[in-house]
Amino acid sequence: MAEGTQKRLQAELEKFQGVQKDIQKAVTVRQKLDAQLNENTLVKEELDRVEEEAKVFKLVGPVLVKQDLSEARSNVQKRIDYINGELKRYDASIKDLEKKQEAHRDVLSKLQHQFQQAQVKAAAKA
Amino acid sequence: MDTQHLQRLKVEQDKALAETDRQLQQWRQFHSDYVALKKRLSSLPMRITHEVMVPVGSLAFMPGRLVHTNEVLVLLGDNYFVERSASQAVDIVSRRLQELDTNLSSLQKQRELLMPRTQFTSDLITTEIAGQKEIVEPFDEEKETVWRERHKEYLRQAGQARQKGRAACRENPGKEAGPTDRQVWERLDQLELQESQRNELEGQSLRHTTQRTESRRGAEGYSSSEESTSQEEEEEEEEEGEEPVGQTQRVKVIRFSHTTLPDDSVDRGVGRSESATEDTLASIQSPADVYRLVKASPPSILRTRHSHAGHRHTDPSQFGDGQGKKVTFDPSGGVTFGPSGGTTLKDDAGTKDKADPFHVSTHKAFHDVVVERPTQLISGCHPLLDLTSTAPDGIPEGHNAAASTRPASRFQLARQKKT
Numbered sequence: 001m002a003e004g005t006q007k008r009l010q011a012e013l014e015k016f017q018g019v020q021k022d023i024q025k026a027v028t029v030r031q032k033l034d035a036q037l038n039e040n041t042l043v044k045e046e047l048d049r050v051e052e053e054a055k056v057f058k059l060v061g062p063v064l065v066k067q068d069l070s071e072a073r074s075n076v077q078k079r080i081d082y083i084n085g086e087l088k089r090y091d092a093s094i095k096d097l098e099k100k101q102e103a104h105r106d107v108l109s110k111l112q113h114q115f116q117q118a119q120v121k122a123a124a125k126a
Numbered sequence: 127m128d129t130q131h132l133q134r135l136k137v138e139q140d141k142a143l144a145e146t147d148r149q150l151q152q153w154r155q156f157h158s159d160y161v162a163l164k165k166r167l168s169s170l171p172m173r174i175t176h177e178v179m180v181p182v183g184s185l186a187f188m189p190g191r192l193v194h195t196n197e198v199l200v201l202l203g204d205n206y207f208v209e210r211s212a213s214q215a216v217d218i219v220s221r222r223l224q225e226l227d228t229n230l231s232s233l234q235k236q237r238e239l240l241m242p243r244t245q246f247t248s249d250l251i252t253t254e255i256a257g258q259k260e261i262v263e264p265f266d267e268e269k270e271t272v273w274r275e276r277h278k279e280y281l282r283q284a285g286q287a288r289q290k291g292r293a294a295c296r297e298n299p300g301k302e303a304g305p306t307d308r309q310v311w312e313r314l315d316q317l318e319l320q321e322s323q324r325n326e327l328e329g330q331s332l333r334h335t336t337q338r339t340e341s342r343r344g345a346e347g348y349s350s351s352e353e354s355t356s357q358e359e360e361e362e363e364e365e366e367g368e369e370p371v372g373q374t375q376r377v378k379v380i381r382f383s384h385t386t387l388p389d390d391s392v393d394r395g396v397g398r399s400e401s402a403t404e405d406t407l408a409s410i411q412s413p414a415d416v417y418r419l420v421k422a423s424p425p426s427i428l429r430t431r432h433s434h435a436g437h438r439h440t441d442p443s444q445f446g447d448g449q450g451k452k453v454t455f456d457p458s459g460g461v462t463f464g465p466s467g468g469t470t471l472k473d474d475a476g477t478k479d480k481a482d483p484f485h486v487s488t489h490k491a492f493h494d495v496v497v498e499r500p501t502q503l504i505s506g507c508h509p510l511l512d513l514t515s516t517a518p519d520g521i522p523e524g525h526n527a528a529a530s531t532r533p534a535s536r537f538q539l540a541r542q543k544k545t
Contacts, residue, residue: 039203046202046218050210057199057207064199064207072206079204 005118009111016104023097030090037083044076132251139244146237153230160226164219171196171212315378323381325412 047056047069056072057064067075170176176192198215199207210218410416 036204043202043204043206046200046208047206050208055209057209059205059207076204076206 005111005115009108009115012104012108012111016101016108019097019101019104023094023101026090026094026097030087030094033083033087033090037080037087040076040080040083044073044080047073047076129251129254132247132254136244136247136251139240139247143237143240143244146233146240150230150233150237153226153233157223157226157230160219160223164216164223167198167212167216167219170198319379319381325414 050056050069052069054069056067056069058067058072059065170192174195176195178190178192179187180190182188196212198210198212200210200215200218201207410419
């Protein structure tokens with residue numbers, strides 16, 4: 001009886017830890033996305049300030065490629081939108097994972113309690 | 127509060143604080159970089175070309191020339207560059223600096239938030255280590271009232287017991303019923319009496335012993351109030367010279383005899399009796415007697431006319447001994463022993479007797495050689511004649527001699543003009 005509980009306890013614990021790792025990964029990605037969003041917002045602002053004749057370059061590998069201003073602007077805007085979408089997605093994913101974690105925690109605590117009771121019984125018997 | 131938990135908390139808080147500090151440092155670095163960049167950008171277009179050392183690879187430089195001094199490629203972010211003029215680049219830099227400043231201020235606030243937290247935790251840890259604990263007393267209203275009632279009861283009982291004890295003592299006064307400390311006091315009284323008998327300071331001792339006994343009575347407290355009144359009655363009887371019979375424990379014998387203190391106010395001549403000196407000399411049995419015989423009033427802090435006069439002219443025939451001490455002879459008040467002239471006010475001389483037990487005026491105990499000051503007085507006025515003119519100053523006669531050798535003060539001159 002005690003062993004069964006113990007096994008169950010361990011399994012549950014592993015699941016809990018897995019969920020926790022997932023959450024952490026998601027959080028890191030989200031942070032990166034957040035930084036990129038800020039950067040692109042800055043770029044957008046600068047590009048908006050720039051006058052129409054200015055030359056815009058894009059660094060592709062070791063090459064600086066000339067780009068059209070309007071093209072650059074739209075590119076940056078698309079990127080911003082994309083990043084926003086990703087951000088929302090990851091936010092939802094994190095929330096989901098957190099809920100799962102809560103559930104796992106509850107189960108774990110219950111199992112622990114059972115385990116302790118079983119141990120006490122065993123000690124009382126012996 | 128568990129010390130371990132507190133330590134753990136402190137560790138975490140320190141980590142957070144360190145992180146904030148690191149970030150702060152980084153941002154400050156950026157800030158300084160941008161400022162330098164701004165300076166460079168504003169100085170670039172000042173010249174058409176710049177002679178520079180162009181880095182070639184990572185280890186070599188090559189002398190070259192900066193040609194397009196106004197054209198700057200600015201990295202906007204996300205691999206986007208834009209060609210700008212130097213001044214436009216300066217604008218971009220200024221905007222970035224602004225953002226940096228806001229970031230820095232927010233980081234600073236964060237740090238300020240974290241700091242007191244860590245301090246508080248460390249304080250808790252130190253108090254925990256020192257073993258200080260919060261003293262918590264449970265307060266129960268009902269129990270308090272119950273206790274108060276009981277306390278009143280105890281007090282009442284104690285008071286009653288005291289009353290009974292006092293009544294018992296009053297009925298049996300000769301009984302050895304008192305506490306040990308009373309016996310100790312009585313022993314002390316006896317010892318004091320012995321001491322005072324040896325001492326010749328009659329007036330003082332009488333006063334002091336009565337004071338002492340009274341103060342002791344006060345110290346003994348309420349428990350002996352009844353007995354003390356009875357003791358006072360005994361003492362009154364004793365002072366009259368009788369000793370109550372049968373009360374051996376609490377008898378306080380006070381013996382005193384009167385000495386005829388020399389009257390200062392009466393005889394004020396230069397030729398004071400020297401025989402008295404011999405008598406009093408013989409009666410010196412303790413250092414205190416010396417004080418009595420010699421008027422050793424402490425040097426006055428009042429600024430007198432002859433405050434620095436150590437020597438006074440006197441009749442050398444008066445003194446035979448060659449002790450060589452400094453003595454000021456004051457025909458009005460006697461011999462003053464001290465560096466400054468005695469400020470014996472003639473008006474108070476009579477009262478001084480009672481006030482100052484050390485004031486012995488005419489029994490000149492010192493026979494010294496007095497250094498005479500060359501003065502004009504010897505042919506001139508009699509010291510006594512100047513009494514009236516100098517009395518208000520409190521300076522003994524003969525001041526004229528001393529004053530004449532010194533520059534006279536304004537007031538003295540004014541006074542002399544008047545008289």
